[in-house]
Amino acid sequence: MVYRIAGFVAALTALGLAAWPAAAGSTSYRKTALSGQEIYIFRDVSLNVDCSSAGADDVRIIAGPSHGKVRLVHAKLYTGFAKANERSKCNTHKVDGIKGLYRSNPGFKGHDEVTFSTHTYTGNAYKAVVSIDVE
Numbered sequence: 001m002v003y004r005i006a007g008f009v010a011a012l013t014a015l016g017l018a019a020w021p022a023a024a025g026s027t028s029y030r031k032t033a034l035s036g037q038e039i040y041i042f043r044d045v046s047l048n049v050d051c052s053s054a055g056a057d058d059v060r061i062i063a064g065p066s067h068g069k070v071r072l073v074h075a076k077l078y079t080g081f082a083k084a085n086e087r088s089k090c091n092t093h094k095v096d097g098i099k100g101l102y103r104s105n106p107g108f109k110g111h112d113e114v115t116f117s118t119h120t121y122t123g124n125a126y127k128a129v130v131s132i133d134v135e
Contacts, residue, residue: 028129035104041070041130042100044118045079051090055121059098062127063115067134068104070114075099104134 033039046054061070076094081087100116112132119125 026127026129028131030131030133031102032133032135033102033104035109035134036106038101038103039132040099041102041114041132042116042128043077043097044099044116045077045095045097046120047079047087047090047095049086051087051093051095053096056096057098057121058119059100060117061100061114062117063113065102065104065112065114065132067108067110067112068102068132070100070102073099073101100130102130102132104132109134 031039031041044057044059046057048054056074059072061072064070075097077097077099078094079087079090079097081091100114102112102114104112110133112134114130114132116128116130117125118128
């Protein structure tokens with residue numbers, strides 16, 4: 001039996017940033033960015049138990065940002081599965097996934113927000129709302 005999972009995240013632990021929560025229908029979290037600098041705000045992976053890709057999810061930006069731009073990039077990235085998850089062994093190496101990168105408009109300082117929507121080919125749907133404090 002093949003198990004699949006989609007994960008939303010805010011930052012890579014390997015990059016020294018906070019670990020992000022796993023998707024459970026909907027999740028939200030905060031990030032802080034310096035004005036005009038690109039930061040990593042989102043990730044999505046869909047893995048089988050053996051850490052192989054379970055296929056690409058359909059990830060879209062469904063709202064925002066109002067004061068910047070987000071780009072979705074297919075990339076190799078680290079996962080952040082909890083120790084109790086049988087996929088936690090996948091955390092030690094990069095796997096295929098999608099990451100979201102945010103950059104505010106030059107000179108903007110204040111609050112921005114982005115909502116991501118993910119649909120898996122197994123019929124699951126998830127949302128992630130990222131609140132961004134731009135300094």
